[in-house]
Amino acid sequence: xxxxxxxxxxxxxxxxxxxxxAGALKQANLTAATCASKQVAAHEHxxxxxxxxxxxxxxxxxxxxxxxxxxxxRRYIVSFAMPGDLVGFGADENHNLSAEExxxxxxxxxxxxxxxxxxxxxxxxxxxxxxxxKQELAxxxxxxxxxxxxxxLEKVATFLTRLAKxxxxxxxxxGVVNLLMTRSDIADFLGxxxxxxxxxxxxxxxxxxxxxxxxxxxxxxxxxxLEMLAEV
Amino acid sequence: xxxxxxxxxxxxxxxxxxxxxAGALKQANLTAATCASKQVAAHEHxxxxxxxxxxxxxxxxxxxxxxxxxxxxRRYIVSFAMPGDLVGFGADENHNLSAEExxxxxxxxxxxxxxxxxxxxxxxxxxxxxxxxKQELAxxxxxxxxxxxxxxLEKVATFLTRLAKxxxxxxxxxGVVNLLMTRSDIADFLGxxxxxxxxxxxxxxxxxxxxxxxxxxxxxxxxxxLEMLAEV
DNA sequence: CGGCCAATTGAGTGCTCTCAAGGCGAGTGG
DNA sequence: CCACTCGCCTTGAGAGCACTCAATTGGCCG
Numbered sequence: 032x033x034x035x036x037x038x039x040x041x042x043x044x045x046x047x048x049x050x051x052x053a054g055a056l057k058q059a060n061l062t063a064a065t066c067a068s069k070q071v072a073a074h075e076h077x078x079x080x081x082x083x084x085x086x087x088x089x090x091x092x093x094x095x096x097x098x099x100x101x102x103x104x105r106r107y108i109v110s111f112a113m114p115g116d117l118v119g120f121g122a123d124e125n126h127n128l129s130a131e132e133x134x135x136x137x138x139x140x141x142x143x144x145x146x147x148x149x150x151x152x153x154x155x156x157x158x159x160x161x162x163x164x165k166q167e168l169a170x171x172x173x174x175x176x177x178x179x180x181x182x183x184l185e186k187v188a189t190f191l192t193r194l195a196k197x198x199x200x201x202x203x204x205x206g207v208v209n210l211l212m213t214r215s216d217i218a219d220f221l222g223x224x225x226x227x228x229x230x231x232x233x234x235x236x237x238x239x240x241x242x243x244x245x246x247x248x249x250x251x252x253x254x255x256x257l258e259m260l261a262e263v
Numbered sequence: 264x265x266x267x268x269x270x271x272x273x274x275x276x277x278x279x280x281x282x283x284x285a286g287a288l289k290q291a292n293l294t295a296a297t298c299a300s301k302q303v304a305a306h307e308h309x310x311x312x313x314x315x316x317x318x319x320x321x322x323x324x325x326x327x328x329x330x331x332x333x334x335x336x337r338r339y340i341v342s343f344a345m346p347g348d349l350v351g352f353g354a355d356e357n358h359n360l361s362a363e364e365x366x367x368x369x370x371x372x373x374x375x376x377x378x379x380x381x382x383x384x385x386x387x388x389x390x391x392x393x394x395x396x397k398q399e400l401a402x403x404x405x406x407x408x409x410x411x412x413x414x415x416l417e418k419v420a421t422f423l424t425r426l427a428k429x430x431x432x433x434x435x436x437x438g439v440v441n442l443l444m445t446r447s448d449i450a451d452f453l454g455x456x457x458x459x460x461x462x463x464x465x466x467x468x469x470x471x472x473x474x475x476x477x478x479x480x481x482x483x484x485x486x487x488x489l490e491m492l493a494e495v
Numbered sequence: 496c497g498g499c500c501a502a503t504t505g506a507g508t509g510c511t512c513t514c515a516a517g518g519c520g521a522g523t524g525g
Numbered sequence: 526c527c528a529c530t531c532g533c534c535t536t537g538a539g540a541g542c543a544c545t546c547a548a549t550t551g552g553c554c555g
Contacts, residue, residue: 158382
């Protein structure tokens, strides 16, 4: 991976490496537009809805939850961002959602303004950005189906299978999922209450589909059954 | 609005007008990549999930519903597409959702392949496409909040206010909304059942917020109250 | 008029929520 | 080392909102 290090290359008038700009977005080859990496503590906010949006962020380590609030405090978590994910990319003038660390994290801020310049110079990057947006869009639509049309059991099964696939691509412990988020977070992601999430996990444990050695560790005992539940 | 008429300019090797390509996406200045307009009857499918995706479509007249199915037949309607909207743009190799006309419609097909060529020649268009994707993304996320966290009454109120705003921008009858879709369609968009949608509309009528001269016409009598309900 | 489809309305059920109590683990201080 | 606190999780009991099933109405068209 090409890396301009901790310089904010374009913002400082530096040159951009074409190969870097045209690389896969997820592999962070946006380096020409990035600024210095930043450490953030758990439970801090990276930004809040309606804040002016000058940067978006690539998660390097840790985890975020990206959420929206209704005026009376009801919360919906739009996504959990893991290393490699972008948060705040969808912003226009202002952020349209809030991002909070759920773990101590490292992020790489990317200025929208310098991104524009990079895109102007390297059209290939624009295609990558469109591709990224399409993927995020596809995920959001899948999530809509899940939230709108699945039962609590199916929702939790869907959640676990997706998390299992994501963790598998990060580390290599098939069937073991480390829950970085609380029951309440999961509930706000699936459109449930924390009690229903807890009950559903207990139910899955009783029926032998999963094991819960600790409340934050899920061991998937029957992946086939879990996927059956998730896909219907 | 610039228009190359019914020619498929780039696909046929024609020249592209730069001003047209850099114009606002919603105003259909994608003409350089478009093919001849196509008429389609109500209840026909433009494409189905998993079909190979060669084109996406700009709706010129009529209306579409864009939906996904679960294996057992449960349906979720991701969006209703009206004139000016794009359907199928989010596809990768294959379509990841289905599009069905709910009215006799006219669409303008746009080939992904020729789009790529146009984007390569006119980088400004790429920015527009990213902007479009961002907007669609923002809508999907708002819809997630609605579906996951609002009550039936709030969902229907949200739906009506959004539809009222959209129709207002099309024609000029503030407070009068023509429902192009059935109760069942609305239900599948909001994550409800058709009976609940019907009951909720009746309830709104009884409380004087709306009137229902016909089942497909909604007259909004108290927009403030409706927006209160919608925003929670 | 009769047939058909969509919408409405009612009755009863049930899934998920609300409210509440109790448990568990980590961290802290005496 | 233990008692205490605090946050999070689990579990139970009961309630309610939306669902299911079913009957009826209304509009449209042949």
